[in-house]
Amino acid sequence: MLQHWCFTFFITAVIHGHVADATTGFEEELKHLKPQASASTQTSAAQELIKRLLPTRYQHFTVTVNPAIGSDDHLDSFEISADGTTVQVTGTTGVATVWGVQHYLVHYCNCHISWDGDQLYLPPDGQWPVIQPLLRVTSPNRFRYYQNVCTVSYTFAWWDWERWERHIDWMALSGINLPLAFNGQEAIWQKVYLKMGLEQKDLDKHFGGPAFLAWARMGNIDGWGGPIPQSWHTNQLALQHKILKRMRELGMIPVLPAFAGHVPKSFCK
Structure with a gap:
């Protein structure tokens, strides 16, 4: 929903020649968005990520989350100092x-460092x-957005938690803080449709198969590559809970899907 709103808002502003107003409105509308996890939780998550990235050398890095080093415009910053040992x-x-x-x-x-492999010599x-005095870098953008609505049906559909954990690590290392989930x-x-009185056979004709879910969600196709077994629903929901937990622990703001206006054909009955 956030993604669709942002796109519509920006295009409308461009059509009417108010790009500057669109940017201002966008920033004001999303002013309340911020990490849900505490600084200590984010610090622990960052430490664990460095251990996964550098399993034999992580002890040379001391990482700390301190929101107080930021500026009034809420832009992310980091500071680095190195004495040759730490x-x-x-x-x-x-x-x-x-x-x-x-x-x-x-x-x-x-x-x-990439999502397919690393060179860590x-x-x-x-x-x-050595970095003395300390180096300070501030992001020019408050939000660093990642993915699109079709990405989920490229290779994401087949990923297990191990693959997702690695990819979330890559997101964080790349500074991404607004990923789709x-x-x-x-x-x-x-659950919603069954509670409203539809039957499972109606949903089997509605949901696309795993490799086609992106386009089924947008209403481009119905049921193509399906039906989806119940085990898929169960496993994907459990996986999503892990994904969201890790993203939030790292201070990300995951973007969840909202109702897109596409319902099963039997809904009209």
């Missing part, structure tokens, strides 16, 4: 903090690149 990174959120770690690894250690102990919604729609 690298200290402080950020306004969990995302900002591990983003700072990524910045140090990429720009000072010549590493590479790190310097010897005691020879970490669309898994498991059919399990909710199933």
